[in-house]
Amino acid sequence: MKLNIAAIAGAGLLLLSACAQPPATPDAIEPNPSTRSAEALALSLSEAIRFETISEMGNPDASRAEFDAFRDWLAASFPLVHARMAPEDILHGSLWYTLEGTNPALDPIVILAHQDVVPVEPGTEDQWVYPPFSGTIADGYVWGRGTLDMKGFLVMAVAAMETLLEEGFTPERTIHIGFGHDEEVGGTGAVAMAERLEAQGRRAWFVLDEGGTSIETFPMTGGPVGLIGVGEKGFLSVEITARARGGHSSSPPPETAIGLLSRAINAIVDNPFEHRIDHPVPDMMRALAPEMDGMAGFVMARPVLFGSVLRGQMMEDDATRATIGTTIAPTIITGGTVANVLPQEARAIINLRLHPRDSAESALAHMRGAVSHLDGVTIEPVGRISDAPPISATSGRAWEIIAGAAVSHLPDGAPVVPNLLTAATDSRAFKDVADHIYRYAPMRMEMDDLSRIHGDNERIRIDALPGMVSYFRTVIHEAGMEG
Ligand SMILES: [Zn+2]
Structure with missing residues (x-):
């Protein structure tokens, strides 16, 4: 996915939110400096x-050899994780690792990252600058496609797990790591x-994925901030079809297919979805204030009192605007x-990014209502549909672990605030099998x-890497030992 913090921060008013009370801060668990x-x-x-693990729509075998080589490299580079967590190959490419906890009554946690x-x-x-x-390692950075999105996250997460296993980590709670392809x-x-998790009759306590940093x-x-993704938007495309009499353009009817389609599009655009400042925005504003x-x-310290001003901005x-509505x-x-023939049909595609308050179903009903006065217009969903997962809690023990670890890896006093992503992540697949979904790594x-994510000259700071390992160690350790 493409991180879209710019989408939140760009205008000077964010779509973030934070815990009003700073979470309890666990002690950071430092990586073993000799090996990491x-x-x-x-x-x-x-x-x-260096593994060109590029995924291609409709062609799952496009980079098969690269994925296979990358898998071998993971096994060789992180031998304890490979041996103890026995990755299962899911769908010829995704890797699902399991470290069984000693207490089967505890719901597992899932750390997600994608290889592609x-x-x-x-x-x-x-x-x-570098191929x-x-x-290439230069100028204080590792350069290359995937450093930020998201092999940096992936490698630091598996390195964290490897160091914990080196130290004899035996969690009470089951730890899963899933690397999508x-x-x-x-x-x-x-x-x-x-589905694998569900088939085992399990439900995740929380999922940690990319999306916040x-x-x-x-x-x-003007200073450091930690942004934790507590929600993301859903996805829906619809096809609008307008039908009218065809024939020669020299004697057109009052309503043509193209005219009708235009009116339908305008009717939809002129009936926008609700845009509102609600959870978790007010909390975030208070935390940044x-x-x-x-x-x-x-x-910002009074987001309810000044709600209409803030919404207006x-x-x-x-x-x-994209962060507060569909x-x-x-x-x-x-x-x-043909220039002189009236088409009997005209079509348009409209892409919606669904705010968690609107489902695909309710959005469809909203648009159909907007064109109900137009005879000959139909609206049908096309392609994949994904409802936005619910916004995860910014209180409770899971949040305290995720946000508390973030606090402990930021300079003193730096705020940690939740945000809503306008992009999508793999974690949305877990919305029905996880209590909470959080998206964060301190990069x-x-x-x-x-702009380097999906762009050119993608790179990650080398001096951020130990902190990322330490962050994952802290989260895995805290969650794993949480009875
Ligand atoms: Zn990504």
């Missing part, structure tokens, strides 16, 4: 980047892994092939790194 130094972790990630990466856009190869699959082209692997210089506060000066801080910007984007239109990014 920043340099050693960078080398490991550099090797991982997006291709380098043809024609942009020259814009990379995208070289895994096709997140960028649909995520069938994640769906199959969630730490930002070194956050635009609103102390970091902000003057009137901005005063207003968020509605002004495309990025922030978006409507007409993307394809077809109809007619210490700068805002301009965001």
Whole structure:
């Protein structure tokens, strides 16, 4: 997925939220420095980047040899994880690891990451400072496709697990690690892994996936902030079909298929979905307020009192508006092939990104209602549909572990705030088999790194890598030993 913190931070008013009370902070569990130094972790990630594990829509075998080689590399590089957690191959590519806990009454946790990466856009190869699959280590970074999205996360998570096993970690709670193989082209692997969990009669206490990170210089506060994804949007495309009499264009009826289609699209766009500031936005604003000066801080500290002002500001910007409501984007239109012939049909595709408050079903009903006065217009869903998972809690023990570990890996006093992603992650496949879904790794990014994700010159800071390992160790250890 594409991290979209810019979409949250861009306008200066975020769509984040935070716990009003800072969570309890567990002691960070440091990585074993002898085996997991920043340099050693960078080398490991550099090797991982060299596997061109590119997923291709409709062609699951496109990079099969690369995925197989990457799997062998994982087994060789993290031998204890391989031996003790016996990865199952799911759907010829996804890897599902299990470390059984000693107490079967405890629900497992799931750490998710995807092995696949997006291709380098043809024609942009020259814009990379270092070749995208070289895994070059230079200038304090590991460079290459997948460093941020998301082999950095993947390698640091498995390295964390390896170090815990080296130390004899025996959790009470079962730990699963799932590495999908096709997140960028649909995520069938994640769906199959969630089904695997369900087939075992299990339900996850929480899932931890990509989607949130730490930002070194956050635009609103000028300092570091941890952003934890507590929700993401759903996905629905619909086809609008308008039918009218065809014939010669010299004697058209009052209503043509193309005219009707245009009116239908306008009717839908002119009936937007509700946009509202609700959970977890007010909490987030309160958490960021102390970091902000003057009137901005005063207003942010009182998000209910100033709700209409804040909503008005968020509605002004495309990025922030997208985080508080379901978006409507007409993307394809077809109809007619000859200049003097009236088509009998015209069609359009509209892509919606569903806010958690709107289901695919309710969104469909909303749009049908908007065109109900137009005879000859039908609306049907096309392609994959995914409802947004519910927004996860920003209180309770699971949140305390996830957010508390984030606090302990940020400079003192830096706020940790939840946000709603406008992009999708593999974790959505677990929405019916997990109590909570969180999205976070402390990658210490700068805002301009965001454009490198799916773009050129993707890179990750080497000095962030030990903190990522430590973060995953803390989360796995805390959750694993939580009785
Ligand atoms: Zn991703």
